[in-house]
Amino acid sequence: MPRLVFICTKNQSRSVLAETFFKRLLKERGLANGWQVESAGSWVDESTPATAEAIAEAEKRGYSLEGHISRDISEISLDGVDLMLVMEEGQKEAILLEYSQLKGKVQLLSEMSGSAYTIPDPYLTNEPYEAVVLEIEELINTNFEKIIKLAKGEV
Secondary structure (H helix, E strand, O other): OOEEEEEEOOOOOHHHHHHHHHHHHHHHOOOOOOOEEEEEEOOOOOOOOOOHHHHHHHHHOOOOOOOOOOOEHHHOOOOOOOEEEEOOHHHHHHHHHHOHHHOOOEEEHHHHHOOOOOOOOHHHHOOOHHHHHHHHHHHHHHOHHHHHHHHOOOO
């Protein structure tokens, strides 16, 4: 069973939206069985629900983030992670330093399209929230097959 984990800073927005988008694509394509898809944060100081903006963006697309509670990467089992997709370059570096067993399994979500860059956190950069969400959704939609192959170890 392939195991995919999306990571952002607080697990209240970018990573939980990416998790939800990816799960929906799996379901739409009849691939949901046999996959474990989850999200976590690289720096979660307390468990909180998704942000109001993330909930609103999800609802616009017919998704629900109801019941989501943020969790830190240290709270999830890293055994069996096949692919971890992170939003920021610094997250990738920090995760690989702290969790050497993930070497070769951590990539930036943006790397799926060929160029490595940070997907901005709208709370820190004042990027338009909708633009960030659209970018995440587009990266997942465009690179769905590549993500599947990487998680299955076929690339």
